[in-house]
Amino acid sequence: QADTGSEATAGVASDAVSPPSGYGASTASSHIDVISLPRLREPFREAIPEAGYVFVTGAKGDEWTLRENRRAMEDFRIMTHRLTGVSSGDVDLSVEILGERMPFPFFVAPMGAHRMTHEEGEVATARGAGMAGALYCSSGASNRTLEEIAEATTGSKWFQLYFNRDEDVTRSLLRRAKAAGYSAIVLTADALGPGTPDDFLAMGMPFRSDMTFGNHDPAKGGSGDFFAQKVDLTPEDIKLIKDETGLPVIVKGILRPEDVDPIIAGGADAIQVSNHGGRQIDGVPGAISALPLVARAVNGRVPVIMDSGIRRGIDVIRALSMGADCVAVGRPVMYGLGLGGAPGVQSVLEALASELRSDMLLTGARSVADLDPSYISVTGPSATMQEG
Ligand SMILES: Cc1cc2nc3c(=O)[nH]c(=O)nc-3n(C[C@H](O)[C@H](O)[C@H](O)COP(=O)(O)O)c2cc1C
Numbered sequence: 001q002a003d004t005g006s007e008a009t010a011g012v013a014s015d016a017v018s019p020p021s022g023y024g025a026s027t028a029s030s031h032i033d034v035i036s037l038p039r040l041r042e043p044f045r046e047a048i049p050e051a052g053y054v055f056v057t058g059a060k061g062d063e064w065t066l067r068e069n070r071r072a073m074e075d076f077r078i079m080t081h082r083l084t085g086v087s088s089g090d091v092d093l094s095v096e097i098l099g100e101r102m103p104f105p106f107f108v109a110p111m112g113a114h115r116m117t118h119e120e121g122e123v124a125t126a127r128g129a130g131m132a133g134a135l136y137c138s139s140g141a142s143n144r145t146l147e148e149i150a151e152a153t154t155g156s157k158w159f160q161l162y163f164n165r166d167e168d169v170t171r172s173l174l175r176r177a178k179a180a181g182y183s184a185i186v187l188t189a190d191a192l193g194p195g196t197p198d199d200f201l202a203m204g205m206p207f208r209s210d211m212t213f214g215n216h217d218p219a220k221g222g223s224g225d226f227f228a229q230k231v232d233l234t235p236e237d238i239k240l241i242k243d244e245t246g247l248p249v250i251v252k253g254i255l256r257p258e259d260v261d262p263i264i265a266g267g268a269d270a271i272q273v274s275n276h277g278g279r280q281i282d283g284v285p286g287a288i289s290a291l292p293l294v295a296r297a298v299n300g301r302v303p304v305i306m307d308s309g310i311r312r313g314i315d316v317i318r319a320l321s322m323g324a325d326c327v328a329v330g331r332p333v334m335y336g337l338g339l340g341g342a343p344g345v346q347s348v349l350e351a352l353a354s355e356l357r358s359d360m361l362l363t364g365a366r367s368v369a370d371l372d373p374s375y376i377s378v379t380g381p382s383a384t385m386q387e388g
């Protein structure tokens with residue numbers, strides 16, 4: 001375990017889970033200066049225990065996919081339009097996905113175990129997302145309960161399901177998510193459990209000793225074992241989610257165009273192109289490289305969401321031009337959480353929105369609906385992939 005025994009109680013918010021373990025997670029609660037999202041990674045390292053930093057920032061195996069998520073962005077060159085008459089007041093970043101109006105075309109990706117970063121856990125992240133007006137996707141591996149998280153955010157919210165082998169547990173999670181006001185269910189299809197970066201394994205998987213999975217806590221209405229995940233998922237499993245909730249279902253973790261038809265036939269209402277930020281299997285392509293192929297297979301039947309590697313306004317433009325309707329942001333939100341708690345999360349999301357706004361202006365696009373493949377020239381390995 002990473003617990004050092006040092007005291008870390010000062011400044012812990014009143015609704016933080018107690019007692020603090022001495023692990024030393026951040027208790028920060030202030031806005032932060034954001035030059036850019038990638039520049040927050042080093043200060044984040046200073047702000048939280050090394051175990052949390054390694055768990056959040058690391059990825060599977062040699063971390064090739066983690067790096068490729070960023071490198072492949074360079075294969076998508078922005079082809080700017082000039083003298084288009086667009087002014088900053090004209091730029092419209094809003095989108096509507098599955099009935100949710102979003103002020104900008106990105107939201108907070110589902111991520112578990114926020115108490116490895118901040119004492120308040122997901123409650124702070126969700127509050128910060130709401131402060132920025134962003135949709136918060138609550139992870140099935142949250143340390144806080146889905147009800148606590150729902151109460152904390154003032155924005156829209158989706159619930160990410162780790163389908164449990166025990167059907168009663170899965171149904172109970174779904175009923176609770178619906179009752180708490182989540183408006184869509186994200187079925188994660190590409191994960192076996194926690195990310196296991198080599199450096200984290202070498203440290204002995206030092207999760208904090210008082211870490212629990214809030215949604216499975218019997219004292220808080222939960223049941224079952226988070227680790228008892230159903231791995232043999234098929235498109236048939238989408239039906240159970242829809243029958244239990246009546247909510248739209250997003251299937252997350254798709255990279256291969258051939259997977260699209262059976263998943264849509266199974267009832268999916270959206271497809272999320274993702275490689276889980278490189279955390280589950282190494283060697284799969286950068287998510288941005290897979291996006292155009294998957295979007296072509298979807299062919300407008302349902303919305304397409306993309307995540308993994310989004311760090312810049314121009315990355316959002318790349319993804320939206322290549323067929324995504326919106327994107328999700330992962331690790332940088334955790335940087336904001338560690339550095340500033342809820343206001344830090346707000347700072348990160350607003351900084352990305354501001355960068356996107358000026359990038360849109362300089363791209364010559366008035367609204368995200370204007371973005372199409374004509375704004376991109378594809379080169380390098382990603383271009384080779386498109387040729388098949
Ligand atoms: C610390 C951490 C925990 C994560 N936990 C989950 C999770 O519980 N469920 C899930 O579907 N994805 C999870 N993810 C993956 C994210 O939803 C997302 O796919 C990924 O972070 C996107 O890549 P990015 O970090 O490069 O933006 C996690 C990612 C991180 C970094």
Ligand SMILES: CCCCCCC(=O)C(=O)O
Binds near residue numbers: 141
């Ligand atoms: C033991 C906590 C696991 C939380 C996150 C799971 C996941 O999807 C990932 O780490 O990646």
